[in-house]
Amino acid sequence: MRNREVAPMIFILLLTIVCSWITFAPNDTWLGRDVSVRLGLDLQGGTQVLMKAEGTNDKELMRTAATVIERRVNGLGVSEAIVQLSGENRIIVELPGVKNPEQAIETLRGTGRLEFIDTKGAFVAEGTIVKTTGNPNPVMPEVDPNAPVDPANPAPNPDQTIYESITDGKDLDTKQVALRVATDAVNNKPAVTFAFLGESGTRLGTFSAANIQKPMCIALDNVIVSCPVIQSALVGGSGEITSATREEAEKILNQLKYGSLPVTLSIESSRTVSATLGANSVAASIVAGMVGLIVVGLFMMFYYRLPGVLATIALVIYTVIIFAVHKLVPITLTLSGIAGFILSVGLAVDANVLIFARLKEELRNKRSLARAVEAGFDEAWPAIRDSSASTLITSAILFVFGNSFGVSLIKGFALTLALGVLLNLFTAVVVTRTFLRLVVRAKAAQSLWFYEIDSETDLREQRTAS
């Protein structure tokens, strides 16, 4: 008998310790992993847009468009951004924490400007944002002064010089952009071939003839992507960019070929929340969550006495696990997710309430404490199982529905609710049960008063009633 509780108890203890460790991890890092809480747009501010491609539903084209947008999002320096295809011809973009969301969206949606620029013989570092005659006012990324600097990928430094654009991106013939792999002794390096049409082609020919052996930089949306050295004149505007490695060549190829958006995107819906409003919501939710937990805990302890105390401990464990899961996976925390969580606190108690009600009945039927505990769990199980299943079904439908809605708020709620129901089963059936089994053996816990039975008359009354 005694050994039966040892394993679950150790498991519960370990789980609680690990989850508390994750939840209260110093600097939000746990075993080298970033476990900071991800806040949704409604909590930290930011914008979400649903963009629709006009006149196409070509899968390949849409995927290319999403890749282009993703690259631009990275260029904006927004962390935790989401770029996602939705349905046949829609792209969802979520930019948390941007200060000027409309401007950012404009940048993402632009068709993309590919320019060869004259840097007067200077090499410009990759990733530098430059002003060009084609676009003298590029969007500068929002640099967070508190953000840690990644030495491998430093924040791009804006360059104040306005460089002259030699070509215009719209003149690039993307059909002629191709990868050429090393073939013979002369052409022994991988390269990307390209061709400019029209005026840009002529200008590029003249410029390259005059600047052989000098670098010429390629800028995409005003960000330097590469500065190859001109090997020979690019007659008629067509030529090739050689590079040391195949990977390098492929990168340039992608920049040239997919640098510009292949489709026109219009904005179907947008949601923007300011950071102030988000911060207010976070503060309000924390208060609401704490108050809810405390009130429910007090109620359980006063009404159900000793089992209520155990259930409240289980509830705290439940909260710690839920937070740890959110931080570890990570699951983005939204306002509706918090509502789902607070609701699940009320629900978490339900399974316990069911069990304790049965326990009390069994005690009234004059069963021994230990047997009443077992019977209470067994009898309450079918109801717990069936009701949890129905909530899981609804959560699943909400989740799928939320997906087609393109709105993360419903999905957040559904996910938290489903997670709550599952964890509920665990805390009620494993945690509370193990606690109860251990406690009912303690000498100090033998009085039936602890289990809501006030006197002998309580027992008799019940017998005549039933």
Add this chain to the structure above:
Amino acid sequence: MKSIVRLRYIWFIISLVVIIPGAVFFAMYGLRTGIDFAGGALWDLHFPTKQLNELNTEAIAEVFAKNGFEGAQVQLSTVKVNGVDVSSAVVRTKELSAVNPKDQKDAVVAGLTAVFGTVEPQELQSVGPTVSAEATRSAAIAVLGACLAILVYLTIAFRNAPNPVRYGICALLAMLHDVLVVLGMAAILGYAIGLEIDAYFLTALLTVISFSVHDTIVVFDRIRENVGRRRAGESFEDIVNHSIVQTLPRSINTQLTSVFSLTALLLFGGVTIRNLVIILLIGLLSGTYSSIFNAAQMLVVWENREWRTWFRKQAA
């Protein structure tokens, strides 16, 4: 406590007393749909340098009209930001342009700044007509899908009880009761305090559906169990009554804990999810009521085939 089942028609009448006024409001005024389903744009603007009485709705609407948003509906209020009262205007307009939303927004903000000083857009949502139409369609599919899935599940879960389909249908009818209560109350609240039907509302409605069934299952589970242990001379009515009495403390206590946590959310949880919480509170109350006073009672009505006497009484 024998009387709970005996008074079943009284319980049904109480339900009707709640549902009928809601239905009347629903028929007369409909639901007030938010931009998620109706389309359009919602602007939440803060005016940190102005007192509420220095703002006026017409002047704000006029600025919007000048910038291509005719018929803007403006609502003024004071909100607390970091403990400081700030004047705020919530404005409903048609949706932003799909092509140049930024220019439109900038023009409106510039226009308002010229009249009222600093303007801080706190929230700006815009939903185009295709998206809102799709949202409405998926909402209907979601609700129907949830009902169907639960009916199937209940029939399977109660397959060992006699007449498993009855349990499913009665649970579903109780659920329908709760949906009607929620819709009716939403219609009344829409008329009275401007409660809008948005994505949050739908989330709340689906949650109510699942909780309604959750509650009903607990009661039905007891009935199923007690039917299996039926004693001689015990009628189905007695069993149902007995089962309700047995589950009553649990129903009330679960209801109470949910109400506690939801009330905390309502009082401290901020404005954004207030509608969600109001609907959840109404729905949960209705769900507990219907599982005790409607779902189980309908099983008795069905068992006794009481509808045969309904019309006879009328004729007599």
